[in-house]
Amino acid sequence: SEAETGIAFLQYEMGEDRLLCTLLVENGYKLSYCPSAEAFTYVPDTFEIFFKQRRRWNPSTLMNNIRFLKNAGEIMKSSHIVSFPFIVYVAASVVVSFLAPASTALVVMGGLQYAVVGIIPDENGTATSVGTLVSSLAGAEVTFGIVLPILYFFFCLVLKVDAQIALAKWLGYLYGLVMTLVTVGLTANFAANFYTADTYYILFLIGIFFSAALLDAPWNPRSILAFLCGILYLLAIPTANMFLFIFSLANIHLTSWGTRERKASNNEGNIADRFFEPAFLDSIRSLCKSKKAEVRRADQAPPHSAVAPPAPLPLSQSQSQSRLPVRLTPSNSDDLGRAASAAEAMERGEAHQMGGAGMG
Numbered sequence: 001s002e003a004e005t006g007i008a009f010l011q012y013e014m015g016e017d018r019l020l021c022t023l024l025v026e027n028g029y030k031l032s033y034c035p036s037a038e039a040f041t042y043v044p045d046t047f048e049i050f051f052k053q054r055r056r057w058n059p060s061t062l063m064n065n066i067r068f069l070k071n072a073g074e075i076m077k078s079s080h081i082v083s084f085p086f087i088v089y090v091a092a093s094v095v096v097s098f099l100a101p102a103s104t105a106l107v108v109m110g111g112l113q114y115a116v117v118g119i120i121p122d123e124n125g126t127a128t129s130v131g132t133l134v135s136s137l138a139g140a141e142v143t144f145g146i147v148l149p150i151l152y153f154f155f156c157l158v159l160k161v162d163a164q165i166a167l168a169k170w171l172g173y174l175y176g177l178v179m180t181l182v183t184v185g186l187t188a189n190f191a192a193n194f195y196t197a198d199t200y201y202i203l204f205l206i207g208i209f210f211s212a213a214l215l216d217a218p219w220n221p222r223s224i225l226a227f228l229c230g231i232l233y234l235l236a237i238p239t240a241n242m243f244l245f246i247f248s249l250a251n252i253h254l255t256s257w258g259t260r261e262r263k264a265s266n267n268e269g270n271i272a273d274r275f276f277e278p279a280f281l282d283s284i285r286s287l288c289k290s291k292k293a294e295v296r297r298a299d300q301a302p303p304h305s306a307v308a309p310p311a312p313l314p315l316s317q318s319q320s321q322s323r324l325p326v327r328l329t330p331s332n333s334d335d336l337g338r339a340a341s342a343a344e345a346m347e348r349g350e351a352h353q354m355g356g357a358g359m360g
Contacts, residue, residue: 007063009255010059010060010063010252011060011063011064011067013255014056014057014059014060014255015056015057015059015060015061015063015064018060018061018064019060019064022064022067022068025068025075025079025081025082026068026071026074026075026078026079027078027079028078028079028080028081029081030081035216035219035220047165047169047172048162048165048169051165051168051244051247052161052165052256054244054248055244055247055248055251055254056256058097058244058245058248059248059249059252062094062097065090065093065094065097066094068090069087069090069091069094072087072090097245100241100242100245101149101241101242101245101246103201103241104237104238104241104242105145105146105149105242106145107182107198107201107202107237108141108144108145108175108178108179108182108238109141109142109144109145109146110141110182110185110186110197110198111179111181111182111183111185111186111198112140112141112144112145112178112181112182112185113141113185114185114186114188114189144175144178148171149242149243149246152167152168152171152243152246153246153249153250155167156246156247156250156251157250161251161254164247164250164251165247168239168243168244168247171238171239171243172236172238172239172243175235175238175239176235176236176239178238179234179235179236179237179238180235183234186198186199186202206230209227209230209233210227213226213227
């Protein structure tokens with residue numbers, strides 16, 4: 001069926017694979033993870049393509065999870081695969097999707113309060129001033145936690161998509177440095193006061209990824225090495241949880257795929273543009289293979305001069321005296337027909353001569 005509403009469009013067109021999985025689970029099918037499976041598809045290889053792809057994935061995933069929760073009661077009755085803990089997990093993922101930007105902003109503000117402003121509570125609970133990196137930025141936590149995300153949202157409403165992504169990229173660099181300060185500040189806060197909300201958040205985040213790596217290690221040992229990339233993930237938390245969420249929300253009306261578009265050339269039929277299309281490359285590859293096979297067959301065939309001509313048909317003594325043997329080599333069907341007619345006429349003429357000689 002065709003999409004008639006915006007939510008249906010996000011499910012049918014922007015995340016059809018997620019919708020298919022949801023429909024399979026709703027109808028009692030069991031989905032299993034296959035670690036050895038391989039797929040040939042388009043994957044993001046640049047920051048820009050990654051943002052465009054996630055702009056399509058985030059809303060479609062959220063809509064499919066909400067659809068799943070709306071039908072959770074019927075699904076649990078009709079399917080023995082779906083359990084109540086799994087329903088709780090899906091509900092938690094939906095809640096986290098909405099709370100991730102705010103929680104990230106709070107972590108940034110709390111870390112900057114310790115690292116930049118330099119106010120770290122001591123063991124007695126009193127504030128002690130330590131050497132600060134940027135002491136002049138008294139309101140840095142408010143700037144990076146509230147002001148810049150709100151400004152980016154308004155810029156997404158007026159700027160073009162490419163400009164929005166470029167701005168998010170530069171903000172990502174800036175927030176990478178900020179997260180370095182946040183990490184230093186939170187580490188110092190851990191040493192001074194372990195029982196804080198920021199400590200629980202960081203430890204919970206690290207525990208999730210470490211547990212996932214251990215569970216996947218028996219099937220994919222390389223996942224342990226990928227866990228080391230968590231340092232880069234830590235620096236990119238504001239970009240992924242705040243700016244990507246804002247970008248997806250501000251551009252929810254876009255219908256492009258995100259990973260398969262290319263800029264149109266001024267000359268639509270230019271061979272240079274077509275050369276990089278996979279279908280064109282496949283046709284060129286097939287043509288080269290067919291030509292190569294023809295050349296190989298021609299090289300294996302013996303030369304024309306080495307082929308001995310066929311022996312002429314045996315003739316009777318009278319026929320050999322009346323005319324020389326003629327070997328016909330027609331080149332096509334018309335020549336073959338004319339040659340056959342000429343041979344029949346010659347045979348009739350010879351028979352007539354032989355009949356006349358007998359009568360004489």
